[in-house]
Amino acid sequence: MKNIGNLKEFACTPDRFQGGHRLCPGCAHSMIVREVVNATDDDLVVSTATGCLEVCTSIYPYTSWDVSWIHIGFENAAAAISGVEAMYNALSRKDRLYNEDRKVKFVAFGGDGGTYDIGFQSLSGATERGHDFLYVCLDNENYANTGGQRSSATPIGAHTSTTPRGRVSYGEKQRKKDLTMIMAAHGCPYVATAVPGTKHWKDLAQKAAKALSTVGPTFINALSPCTTEWKFKPEETVEIADLAVETCAFPLYEIEDGHKLTITYRPKQKIPIEEYLGRQGRFAHLFKPENKWVIEEWQKNVDAYWEYLQRREEAGV
Amino acid sequence: MAQKYELKSKEVWDGNTAAAHALRQAQVDVVAAYPITPSTPIVQTYAQFLADGYVDGEFVKVESEHSAMSACVGAAAAGGRVATATSSQGYALMVEVLYQASGMRLPIVMTVVNRALASPLNIHGDHGDLYLGRDAGWIHLIANNPQEAYDMTLCAFKIAEDSRVRLPVTTNQDGFLVSHTAQVVEPLQDEDAYKFIGDYKPLNPLLDTKNPVTHGAQTEEEWHFEHKATQHKALMESKSVIEEVFNEFEKLTGRKYNLVESYKIEDADIALIVMGSAYETAMIAVDRAREEGIKVGLVMPRSFRPFPYNEVAEKLANVKAIAALDRNSPMGAMGALYNEVAGALAANGQNAVMTNYIYGLGGRDTTAEHILEVIKETNKNAEAGKRVTDLQGFINLRGPKLSFN
Numbered sequence: 001m002k003n004i005g006n007l008k009e010f011a012c013t014p015d016r017f018q019g020g021h022r023l024c025p026g027c028a029h030s031m032i033v034r035e036v037v038n039a040t041d042d043d044l045v046v047s048t049a050t051g052c053l054e055v056c057t058s059i060y061p062y063t064s065w066d067v068s069w070i071h072i073g074f075e076n077a078a079a080a081i082s083g084v085e086a087m088y089n090a091l092s093r094k095d096r097l098y099n100e101d102r103k104v105k106f107v108a109f110g111g112d113g114g115t116y117d118i119g120f121q122s123l124s125g126a127t128e129r130g131h132d133f134l135y136v137c138l139d140n141e142n143y144a145n146t147g148g149q150r151s152s153a154t155p156i157g158a159h160t161s162t163t164p165r166g167r168v169s170y171g172e173k174q175r176k177k178d179l180t181m182i183m184a185a186h187g188c189p190y191v192a193t194a195v196p197g198t199k200h201w202k203d204l205a206q207k208a209a210k211a212l213s214t215v216g217p218t219f220i221n222a223l224s225p226c227t228t229e230w231k232f233k234p235e236e237t238v239e240i241a242d243l244a245v246e247t248c249a250f251p252l253y254e255i256e257d258g259h260k261l262t263i264t265y266r267p268k269q270k271i272p273i274e275e276y277l278g279r280q281g282r283f284a285h286l287f288k289p290e291n292k293w294v295i296e297e298w299q300k301n302v303d304a305y306w307e308y309l310q311r312r313e314e315a316g317v
Numbered sequence: 318m319a320q321k322y323e324l325k326s327k328e329v330w331d332g333n334t335a336a337a338h339a340l341r342q343a344q345v346d347v348v349a350a351y352p353i354t355p356s357t358p359i360v361q362t363y364a365q366f367l368a369d370g371y372v373d374g375e376f377v378k379v380e381s382e383h384s385a386m387s388a389c390v391g392a393a394a395a396g397g398r399v400a401t402a403t404s405s406q407g408y409a410l411m412v413e414v415l416y417q418a419s420g421m422r423l424p425i426v427m428t429v430v431n432r433a434l435a436s437p438l439n440i441h442g443d444h445g446d447l448y449l450g451r452d453a454g455w456i457h458l459i460a461n462n463p464q465e466a467y468d469m470t471l472c473a474f475k476i477a478e479d480s481r482v483r484l485p486v487t488t489n490q491d492g493f494l495v496s497h498t499a500q501v502v503e504p505l506q507d508e509d510a511y512k513f514i515g516d517y518k519p520l521n522p523l524l525d526t527k528n529p530v531t532h533g534a535q536t537e538e539e540w541h542f543e544h545k546a547t548q549h550k551a552l553m554e555s556k557s558v559i560e561e562v563f564n565e566f567e568k569l570t571g572r573k574y575n576l577v578e579s580y581k582i583e584d585a586d587i588a589l590i591v592m593g594s595a596y597e598t599a600m601i602a603v604d605r606a607r608e609e610g611i612k613v614g615l616v617m618p619r620s621f622r623p624f625p626y627n628e629v630a631e632k633l634a635n636v637k638a639i640a641a642l643d644r645n646s647p648m649g650a651m652g653a654l655y656n657e658v659a660g661a662l663a664a665n666g667q668n669a670v671m672t673n674y675i676y677g678l679g680g681r682d683t684t685a686e687h688i689l690e691v692i693k694e695t696n697k698n699a700e701a702g703k704r705v706t707d708l709q710g711f712i713n714l715r716g717p718k719l720s721f722n
Contacts, residue, residue, distance in 0.1 A: 043526035047391065060540050063531040068523040070394050071533035072417050076387035079379065083349055083391025083399075084523055086375040090346040091397055091524065093373055098396065098525040122387065125380030 001213035002040050004205045007198075013038040021064040022056040026227040026234025028241065029053050029138050031196035032204065033109060036136055036220070037067060039208035042103040044068065045084050049077035049114030052145045053138060075118040077108040078126035078135055085131045105212050106133035111224075112153035113143045116179050127186045127217040134211045134218045137179065140226035148229035152177040155249075156301075157294040158282045160229070165285040170294050175301060183219040184255040190218040192254035192264070195245055197238035203252055203264055210254075223250045231281025240279060247276040248306040249298075253313075261312045270306065273299045319344065319373040321507050322366075330502040332466040332495035336402065336428040336488070337362035339470035341372055342510035343426075346397030346517070349377035349388035353407040354440045355492040356430035360402060374398075382407035386414035386425075393423035394532045396522020398474065400425065404492060405432035408446040412453065418485045419454030420548060421533055424477035425485040427455075428470060431593065431644075432492040433679040441680020442492030444593065444644040447621065448653055454548055456486040456555055457621040459592050464502045466490045468572060471505070474514045475562045482555045483520065484548075489621075493680065494594040505570065513569055552623050559620055576625040578617040579632050581607065585614030587695045588633055588669075590658055591642040592617050595676065595683055599642075602688035611696050618657075626661035633662065638670040638699035640691050642712075644677045651709060670698040676712035687712045 004010055016037040023030050029052060037044060044067040048054045054071045057064035072080045085106045091097050110119050115137040123135060142160050143149040149162040155176040159165045163172040184191045190211050194204040204222065211218035225240040227233065232240055244250035245265060252265040274295060277283040286294050322341065330338070337359045340348065350360040366372040377392075379385045385401050393399040403411060408429060418425050434445035447457060458473060460466040466488065473486040490496055505513065521530045536544055556576055563574040580600050582588060591599050596617045606613045616632045618625055633639060639662075643652025650656070655673035662669060674691055677683045694706045707720035 045395070045523050045526065055535055058531055058534040060534040060536045060544075063534065065531055066529055068526050068529045069531045070391060070523060071535075072387055072390050072421075073413060076384060076414065079384035079387035080391035082377060082379075082384075083347060083388030083393075084395040086347045086349070086377045086388065087392040087395035087397045087399075088524055090373075090375040090392075094346070096397070098519075098522060099527050102526055104524065104526055121380060122384045125384055128380070129377065 002209045004039070004202060004209055007201060010038065010205060016044065016066045018064045018066060022059065023052065024228050024234070026237045027052070028140070028196045028224040028226070028237050032136065032138055032222045032224060035196065035201065035205045036107065036208040039205050040105055040212040042105045042212070045070070045081070045104060045106050047071070047077045047081040047084065047108045049110035049119055050074035051111035051114050053109055053111065055145060074114050076122050077110045077114060077119060079122040081106050081108040081133050082126040082129065082131040085133055108133060108135045110135070110137055111145065112137060112139045112141060112151045116152045116177055124186065127183065127188060127219070130216055132215055132217070134208070134220065136220045136222055138224045139221055140224040140229065141176070142226065142229050144226050144229050153179070156297060157286050157291070159285060160282070170285065170291045180221045184258050187258035188219055189216045189257055190214045190254065192220050193250065193252055194220055194222045195241040195250060195252065196222065196224070197241045199242050200245060200252060200265060207254060229282065232279055236279065243271065243276040243279060246271045247273050248302050249273060249276050251306060251309055253309055259317065261309065263309055263313050273302055320370045322371050324504050324506060326503060328502050328504055329499050330463050330467070331497050331499045332460070332463045332490040333358035333430065333497065334362055335463040335467035335502050336470050336490070337366070338504060339467050340400050341366050342505070342507050343398060343400065343471065343474050343514050344374065344511055345400045346374045347377060347389070347392035347399050348374065348401060349379050349385045349392065350401045351379050351382045351385045351403070351407060353382070353404050355432060355496045356402045356404040356428065359428055359430070382410040383414060386411040386418060389425045390414060390418050390421060390423055393418070393425050394421065395524045396519040398517040400427065402428040402430065404430045405434055405446050409434060409449060412449060415450055415453040415455060417533070420544070422483040422548070423485060424483055426470065426473045426477055427485065427487045428466070429487045429489045430492050430496040431489050439679040440492070442494050443678045443680065445646070447489050448645040450487065451622060451653065454484065454552060455622065456484055456552065456559070458486060458488045459617065459619055459621060460488055460490045460495065461594050461596050462495055463498070463500045466495060467502055467504060468566065468570070468574065471510055471514060472562050472566055472574070476555065476559055478518060479558045480518065480520070482551060482558050484551055484555060489593070491594040509569070513566065556620070556623050556625060574619055576618070576620055577628040577632055578619050580615040582614030582616060582632050584612055585636055586612045587638045587692070587699045588614045588616055588636040589640050589642060589688070589691065589695070590616045590654055592621065592654065593644060595642065595644065598683060598685055599688045601685040602692055605685065605689055606692040611692055613692050613696070624657050626657065626664060629658060630661040630665035630667055633658070633669060634667060636669050637702070638695045640672050640674055640695040642674045642676055642691070646678055647675060670704045672698065672704065672706055673709040674712050675709065681713055683712055
């Protein structure tokens with residue numbers, strides 16, 4: 001497992017994910033990806049689902065990837081990396097590895113569309129089969145690449161282009177699907193949540209390092225605040241991510257062996273959810289009197305989930 | 318190291334067993350597959366080979382055909398030999414990834430045990446799946462019996478992996494009629510089969526991590542057209558490689574395959590064009606028709622893609638009337654074989670009266686008698702020098718007669 005060290009040291013790691021890509025200014029994807037690919041000194045093969053990350057980093061004849069990289073489609077990043085990993089095992093058994101002296105790790109990236117929704121079957125299958133890989137969900141809570149439609153990661157009340165606020169609508173009606181727990185229920189040896197940024201950068205890097213040094217399927221659900229669709233200023237990305245943690249809208253925790261839950265960051269004082277929702281244009285309509293109940297519902301959900309996590313951690317079962 | 322499998326000079330195998338042995342002998346590095354009737358026995362047999370130590374590659378038992386082909390693409394891009402098998406609905410679920418596999422120029426070999434597409438659900442043989450993948454950028458080879466299923470699968474690896482081709486290949490065999498019909502097959506010994514195919518020759522493998530490569534990039538209007546045109550060129554030019562491989566295979570086995578197969582076409586006045594197991598049924602019908610004085614011949618493209626249009630036209634240069642038999646519901650048009658052959662004739666300035674017959678959907682039996690009837694109708698067109706029968710007819714269809722003109 002790579003020792004992450006301090007930020008200065010970590011920031012000096014040679015880039016495996018190059019700048020000059022076409023992601024939006026202020027996009028959290030690139031922050032998360034850089035941390036993950038630099039969280040190991042081993043070689044990497046990366047598979048990426050169709051989505052913002054893929055279309056912005058692999059436009060022929062350019063590539064942002066200084067590691068072996070493959071994209072096939074929207075719903076099959078996990079199946080693709082399972083094939084790569086299977087080939088590695090086959091060639092290893094047959095003494096035909098290309099670089100005997102290198103250790104190789106396998107990573108897949110998908111957005112919430114490619115992970116929670118259309119790619120969930122292939123992720124579940126690859127996980128159940130026990131392939132040795134890390135899957136990182138870049139969860140920006142909507143189909144940002146196609147213009148901000150809802151996904152099953154979209155939280156209640158959010159305005160998206162397919163759940164617009166309107167005269168008779170408060171936006172998204174469903175609560176966010178709890179994919180992290182679903183992945184833990186697969187019995188993965190390691191599952192975690194993470195956010196990008198300056199405050200919790202090390203939490204993310206350490207979780208990635210831990211996942212990459214764990215044998216078997218591992219999963220990190222990384223919240224990726226989306227300046228374009230959440231509607232905040234590009235320079236506020238890190239602040240929004242921090243608020244998600246401080247309000248417990250997106251708590252930081254890890255689960256080992258499918259059950260052992262550890263909260264990795266505990267806000268000193270939980271901030272009311274309005275502070276998080278109020279900073280994002282996608283929730284602006286919730287502050288109208290007729291929609292206030294949605295904010296109350298949000299707070300209730302957040303409180304209940306935070307309570308659940310703490311009780312589960314205490315129980316240690 | 319996988320154990321050698323002792324084979325007799327003659328084995329009794331059905332098409333599925335034959336295909337499974339070909340995969341074993343190719344020493345495939347990764348098979349990723351999902352069971353579906355009637356191709357299921359291929360993966361079951363392969364699993365048993367693995368369990369008994371006759372295979373030392375990986376067998377990824379995926380959760381769907383979509384993931385089967387996706388894992389095949391990942392594995393092939395990683396840098397090794399890859400194969401799978403499927404049928405019908407499984408093929409349909411794969412279609413998206415079939416295009417990606419060929420666009421990424423990955424030499425995956427897939428045995429397709431041809432079966433009808435739902436709805437209505439039907440597990441029996443027709444060419445619905447083959448026709449569905451027609452434009453997917455794969456080479457599609459046709460096998461009419463278990464021996465050919467074995468031979469074509471061995472040849473498929475050599476064609477797919479040739480550096481001039483680098484395209485995925487399907488080998489097609491009719492569901493049940495070939496896949497579950499045991500016949501005598503003369504296999505090669507393991508070492509001879511492997512030597513014929515040769516070692517896998519990697520190109521930009523992902524697992525060569527010292528030399529990172531990007532697979533599956535995005536192209537828009539600046540480059541997409543050039544990529545697809547280059548891919549088409551490789552497919553068109555694969556004809557010469559297919560012929561080379563067939564010639565080499567003949568030297569090894571004495572079994573001769575051609576881009577276009579034919580039977581008694583040399584002196585024929587009329588011809589039938591047909592693919593799959595019905596070709597063998599049609600041979601019987603041709604012999605009977607010839608006893609009755611009708612000079613009829615048969616033509617079959619061994620390769621449905623690339624379609625050997627000039628070679629087909631050449632075979633049909635001297636016939637006056639042609640019936641194209643399609644084992645697929647044409648759904649609003651003439652059958653694909655009709656259209657391809659008509660195009661091939663037009664391209665070569667040839668004329669023959671052409672008709673189209675739809676047969677065998679969902680495993681409906683097509684006998685020599687049925688085909689003899691087609692021959693007689695086609696002969697009427699030849700004698701009249703113009704079409705006097707229906708443009709599109711249906712063989713052995715119950716209910717009131719259906720035809721289109």
